[in-house]
Amino acid sequence: MTLFIQQLFDGLALGGVYCLAAIGLTLVFGVxxxxxxxxxxxxxxxxxxxxxxxxxxxxxxxxxxxxxxxVLAVIGVLLERLVFHPLRNxxxxxxxIAAVGAMFFxxxxxxxxxGADFRRMESPISGNVTxxxxxxxxxxxxxxxxxxxxxxxxTWFIKRSIHGQTIEAIEQDRTGSSxxxxxxxxxxxxxxxxxxxxxxxxAGLVAPINLLSPTMGDALSLKVFAIIILGGLGSLxxxxxxxxxxxxxxxxxxxxxxxxxGEGIAFVVIVIVLAIRPTGLFAKAVQR
Amino acid sequence: MTLLExxxxxxxxxxxxxVDDVDLDISAxxxxxxxxxxxxxxxxxxxxxxxxxxxxxxxxRFKDRDVTGMSPHRTVAHGIxxxxxxxxxxxxxxxxxxxxxxxxxxxxxxxxxxxLRSPRHRREERRNLDRAMDALEFTAIADYRDEIASRxxxxxQKRVSIALALATDPELLLLDEPAAGLTEEETGGFAQLIRSxxxxxxxxxxxxxxxxxxxxxxxxxxxxDHGKEIxxxxxxxxxxxxxxxxxxxxxxxxxxxxTG
Amino acid sequence: xxxxxxxxxxxxxxVALALLLAPLALTGQDYVLRVLTVGATYAIAVYGMNxxxxxxxxxxxxxxxxxxxxxxxxxxxxxxxxxxFWPALLVAVVGTTVVGYVAGVVALRTREEYFAIFTMAxxxxxxxxxxxxxxVTHAHSGVSGVKYPESLGLLDFSDPMLMYYLVLLFLLGAGxxxxxxxxxGVGRTLIAIRxxxxxxxxxxxxxxxxxxLAFAASSTFAGLGGGLFxxxxxxxxxxxxxxxxxxxMLMFILVGGMGTVMGPVVGTFLVLFxxxxxxxxxxxxxxVVGPIIVALVIFAPRGIxxxxxxxxxxxxxxxxxGGNETGNRSENRxxxxxxxxxxxx
Numbered sequence: 001m002t003l004f005i006q007q008l009f010d011g012l013a014l015g016g017v018y019c020l021a022a023i024g025l026t027l028v029f030g031v032x033x034x035x036x037x038x039x040x041x042x043x044x045x046x047x048x049x050x051x052x053x054x055x056x057x058x059x060x061x062x063x064x065x066x067x068x069x070x071v072l073a074v075i076g077v078l079l080e081r082l083v084f085h086p087l088r089n090x091x092x093x094x095x096x097i098a099a100v101g102a103m104f105f106x107x108x109x110x111x112x113x114x115g116a117d118f119r120r121m122e123s124p125i126s127g128n129v130t131x132x133x134x135x136x137x138x139x140x141x142x143x144x145x146x147x148x149x150x151x152x153x154x155t156w157f158i159k160r161s162i163h164g165q166t167i168e169a170i171e172q173d174r175t176g177s178s179x180x181x182x183x184x185x186x187x188x189x190x191x192x193x194x195x196x197x198x199x200x201x202x203a204g205l206v207a208p209i210n211l212l213s214p215t216m217g218d219a220l221s222l223k224v225f226a227i228i229i230l231g232g233l234g235s236l237x238x239x240x241x242x243x244x245x246x247x248x249x250x251x252x253x254x255x256x257x258x259x260x261x262g263e264g265i266a267f268v269v270i271v272i273v274l275a276i277r278p279t280g281l282f283a284k285a286v287q288r
Numbered sequence: 289m290t291l292l293e294x295x296x297x298x299x300x301x302x303x304x305x306x307v308d309d310v311d312l313d314i315s316a317x318x319x320x321x322x323x324x325x326x327x328x329x330x331x332x333x334x335x336x337x338x339x340x341x342x343x344x345x346x347x348x349r350f351k352d353r354d355v356t357g358m359s360p361h362r363t364v365a366h367g368i369x370x371x372x373x374x375x376x377x378x379x380x381x382x383x384x385x386x387x388x389x390x391x392x393x394x395x396x397x398x399x400x401x402x403x404l405r406s407p408r409h410r411r412e413e414r415r416n417l418d419r420a421m422d423a424l425e426f427t428a429i430a431d432y433r434d435e436i437a438s439r440x441x442x443x444x445q446k447r448v449s450i451a452l453a454l455a456t457d458p459e460l461l462l463l464d465e466p467a468a469g470l471t472e473e474e475t476g477g478f479a480q481l482i483r484s485x486x487x488x489x490x491x492x493x494x495x496x497x498x499x500x501x502x503x504x505x506x507x508x509x510x511x512x513d514h515g516k517e518i519x520x521x522x523x524x525x526x527x528x529x530x531x532x533x534x535x536x537x538x539x540x541x542x543x544x545x546x547t548g
Numbered sequence: 549x550x551x552x553x554x555x556x557x558x559x560x561x562x563v564a565l566a567l568l569l570a571p572l573a574l575t576g577q578d579y580v581l582r583v584l585t586v587g588a589t590y591a592i593a594v595y596g597m598n599x600x601x602x603x604x605x606x607x608x609x610x611x612x613x614x615x616x617x618x619x620x621x622x623x624x625x626x627x628x629x630x631x632x633f634w635p636a637l638l639v640a641v642v643g644t645t646v647v648g649y650v651a652g653v654v655a656l657r658t659r660e661e662y663f664a665i666f667t668m669a670x671x672x673x674x675x676x677x678x679x680x681x682x683x684v685t686h687a688h689s690g691v692s693g694v695k696y697p698e699s700l701g702l703l704d705f706s707d708p709m710l711m712y713y714l715v716l717l718f719l720l721g722a723g724x725x726x727x728x729x730x731x732x733g734v735g736r737t738l739i740a741i742r743x744x745x746x747x748x749x750x751x752x753x754x755x756x757x758x759x760x761l762a763f764a765a766s767s768t769f770a771g772l773g774g775g776l777f778x779x780x781x782x783x784x785x786x787x788x789x790x791x792x793x794x795x796x797m798l799m800f801i802l803v804g805g806m807g808t809v810m811g812p813v814v815g816t817f818l819v820l821f822x823x824x825x826x827x828x829x830x831x832x833x834x835x836v837v838g839p840i841i842v843a844l845v846i847f848a849p850r851g852i853x854x855x856x857x858x859x860x861x862x863x864x865x866x867x868x869x870g871g872n873e874t875g876n877r878s879e880n881r882x883x884x885x886x887x888x889x890x891x892x893x
Contacts, residue, residue, distance in 0.1 A: 033661075083842050087845065090845070092660050093607040094849060097802060097845050098841065098842045098845045100795045100798060100841065101838045101840070102838060102842060104838035105838025105842075108832050108837075109835060112835060222668065222669060225665050225668075229662075229665065260680045263676065264673060267673045267676070271666065271670060274658050274666045275654045275657070278657040278662060279659075279662060340749070340750070359754075360749045364752030376746070378743040389736050390751050392751060392752060393753070397733065399728075399729060399761075401732075402728040402729055402731070402733075409732065412733070416733065452751060453751075
C-alpha cells in the first residue's frame with residue numbers, strides 16, 4: 001500500500017509535467033494544424049536554459065525557470081516565423097520534415113554547448129514529507145502545485161484575455177476569425193511562444209528529479225503526442241486528463257510490470273488508440 | 289432502356305435529410321438534368337450515385353446491377369464517371385497526364401508487367417495513350433496536352449476534367465455544374481460538347497443552375513427541393529408545373545440576377 | 549517522344565558510370581569503398597521511402613524500424629542460427645514485406661498527420677523491442693560476425709570490391725523498379741493518390757489497396773537494404789533500427805528529390821559525402837544539417853533531381869500552345885513551386 005501511495009504521487013508529479021508539455025503541443029495543433037515534432041526538443045532546451053540560469057549565472061530557482069521560459073518563448077516565436085510560417089501553405093509532410101530538421105538542430109546545439117553527458121541539476125527544494133506512510137519529496141509536491149497553478153492561469157488567460165480568446169477563436173474556426181479581423185499570424189506566434197514557455201516550465205520543474213541530456217526530449221515528444229491523441233488533438237481538458245492518465249499508467253506499469261514496459265506504454269497507447277479510432281479519441285467529426 | 293434506376297434513395301446527415309426518398313430513371317442515350325435551388329441536394333444525389341456517400345436508405349441499380357453503396361473505384365469500373373462542381377485536377381501534372389490517370393481503372397497490367405515491360409504492358413500503355421488523346425481531341429484541348437493543368441485557362445481546365453472522366457470509358461457521365469463560372473459564349477461551347485458526348489453514345493446526367501442551358505439540353509428533368517422530388521418530366525412539363533414555379537423558379541430568377 | 553540523349557538520360561548515365569567506376573578509382577582505399585557500399589545499402593532503403601513518401605505522399609516514420617528488422621533478421625539468422633546468407637536475406641526481404649503489409653492494414657486506417665505519428669510510434673516500438681529484448685537480440689551488445697554472402701561460382705564476396713558490386717546490382721534493381729513504376733499506370737495511380745485522394749477515388753482508383761501495396765513495397769526495399777547492410781557491416785547494433793535513421797533517410801530523399809527516380813541515389817551519396825566531410829564534428833554536424841533540411845523544405849522542396857528535371861523538362865516543353873499562359877490560379881501558390889513541371893526521372 002505504501003508503495004502504491006508512493007507511486008501515486010510520482011505519477012501525479014509526472015502527470016503535472018506531461019500536462020504542461022502536452023498543452024503547448026495541443027494548442028499549436030489546434031491553432032496551426034501542425035503536429036510539431038520538435039516540441040520535445042523545446043522542452044529539452046528549456047531544461048538546459050534553466051540549468052544555465054540556475055547553475056552558471058546563479059539566479060534563484062524560480063527566477064531561473066521564469067527567465068528560461070522567456071528565452072524559450074522567443075525561440076518558439078522564431079521557430080514559428082522562420083520555419084512554420086513560410087510553410088503554412090505547403091503539404092503536411094513538409095511541416096513534419098521541417099520540424100525534424102529543427103529537432104536535429106536544437107539537439108546538436110545543446111550538445112555543442114553542454115556536451116552529450118548527463119548533467120544533474122540540484123534543486124533548492126529538498127527534503128521529504130510523509131503522507132499516508134509514503135515518503136514524498138517536496139519537489140514532487142511543488143511540481144503538482146505549480147502545474148495546477150499554471151493550468152489555472154492558462155485557463156483564465158484563454159477565457160478572459162483578448163489574446164487568449166483569439167487563440168480559442170482561431171482554434172475553433174480559422175477562416176471565420178480572420179474575417180473578424182484577428183491576425184492569424186500574430187496568434188500563431190503567440191501560440192508558439194506560449195507552447196515553448198509551458199514546455200520550459202515543465203522541464204525546469206522535472207529537471208531536478210531526472211538528469212539532463214540532449215536526447216531527453218525524444219521520448220517526451222512521443223509521449224506528449226500519445227497524450228494529445230488520447231485527449232483529442234487541440235483539446236485543453238483532453239490534454240490534462242490524458243497527461244495524468246498516461247503518467248499514472250506509465251508509473252504503475254514500470255512498478256508492477258517492468259521498466260521497459262513502462263517506457264513503451266506511451267507508444268502502445270498511440271498504436272492501440274489510432275488502430276481503433278484512426279482520428280483519435282474524442283475527435284470531432286470535422287472535415288478539414 | 290433504363291441505364292440507371294434509383295428507388296427511394298435517402299441520405300441523412302445528423303438530423304438533416306439531404307436527400308429524401310428520391311426516385312430517378314436515367315434512360316440510355318438521353319440527357320437527364322437535376323435542378324433545384326441551392327441546397328436542394330443535387331450534389332449529394334450525385335455523390336450517392338457515384339459511391340462517394342453511402343445512402344441511408346434506398347437502392348441504386350446500374351445496368352440491372354445493384355451498385356448501392358459501392359465504393360467509387362468500383363462504380364467507375366462499372367461505367368459511372370463524374371466531374372466535380374469546383375474543378376478538380378491533378379494540378380502539378382500536365383493535361384495529358386491528368387487524362388491518362390483516367391485510364392488507371394481500365395488498366396490491368398501490374399507492377400511486374402511494368403518492371404518486365406511485358407508485351408501486355410506495352411500494348412496497354414499504347415492503348416491508354418491513344419484513348420487519352422482521343423478524349424483530348426474530343427474535348428478540343430489536344431493543343432494543351434503538355435501544359436501544366438493548373439496553368440491553363442479555366443475553361444480548358446473544365447474541359448480537362450470532362451476529358452479525364454471520358455477517359456475512364458464511362459457509359460454514364462455525371463456532370464456537376466460543368467458551366468459554372470463560364471461566360472455566355474463558353475457556355476454555348478459546353479452545350480455543344482455535351483450534345484456530342486451523348487451523340488458518341490455516352491448517357492449524361494447533369495446538375496446545372498442555368499435554366500436556359502438545362503431547358504435546351506435536357507430530355508428529362510428531375511426537380512429537387514429540400515432533398516425531395518417536387519416534379520419530373522420533359523422540360524415542357526417541368527416548366528409549367530406550378531409547384532416548380534413556386535419553389536424553384538422564384539428563387540432561380542433571383543439567383544440568375546445575382547450570378548449574372 | 550524525346551530524343552535519345554535527353555539531359556535526363558545523360559545525367560542518369562553519368563551517375564551510373566560514376567558508381568560503376570568508383571572502385572577502380574579507389575583501389576587501396578578500402579575505407580572509402582566501404583563507406584560507398586554502406587551508402588548503397590541505405591540508398592536501397594531510401595528507394596522504399598521514395599515509394600511511400602515520394603510517390604504516394606504518405607510520411608512513414610517507421611522506415612528505419614523496417615530497415616532494422618531486415619538488419620536483425622540477417623544478423624541473427626546468420627550468427628545465432630548459423631544460416632547461410634542468401635536464405636537469410638530472402639527471409640529478411642519476405643519478412644519485412646509481410647510485416648509491412650500487416651502494419652499497413654492498421655496504419656493506413658489513419659491519414660496524414662495521424663499516419664506520421666502512428667508510424668513513428670511503430671518505429672519506436674520496433675526500436676525498443678530490438679534494443680531491450682536481450683535474450684534474442686542481445687540488446688546493446690549487438691550482433692557480431694554476420695556472414696558475408698556465400699561465393700557464387702568464382703565471385704567471392706569477402707572481397708570488398710565484389711561486395712560493392714553486389715550491393716550496386718541491387719541498387720540498380722531498386723532504381724529500375726522505381727523507373728518502371730514511375731512510367732507505368734502503377735506510378736500514375738500512386739501519384740494520383742499523392743496529389744488528391746478524393747480525385748483519385750473519383751477516377752476509379754482503389755486508394756486503400758494501392759496505399760497498402762505501396763507501403764508493403766516500401767518495407768520490402770527497407771528489408772533488402774537492411775539485410776545487405778548487416779552483411780556489409782559484419783557488426784550491427786540497435787542504432788540500425790533507430791528513429792534517427794528514419795530522419796536521416798528522410799533527409800537523403802529530400803536532398804535528392806522526392807518521387808524522382810535518381811533522387812534517392814543522388815541524395816544518399818551526396819549527404820553521406822557531406823557527413824564524412826564534417827565527420828570530425830560528429831553530432832555537431834546537425835547544427836549545419838538541421839537548418840539545411842529546413843531550408844530545403846522551404847525553398848527547394850523538390851530536391852536536386854527534381855529541379856534538374858524541371859529545368860530539362862522546361863526547355864523541352866517551351867513550344868506548344870499558349871506558351872506564357874500564366875493561369876489565374878498562380879497567385880494562390882508559393883511562387884517557387886509554380887515552376888513545377890513533370891517529373892520524368
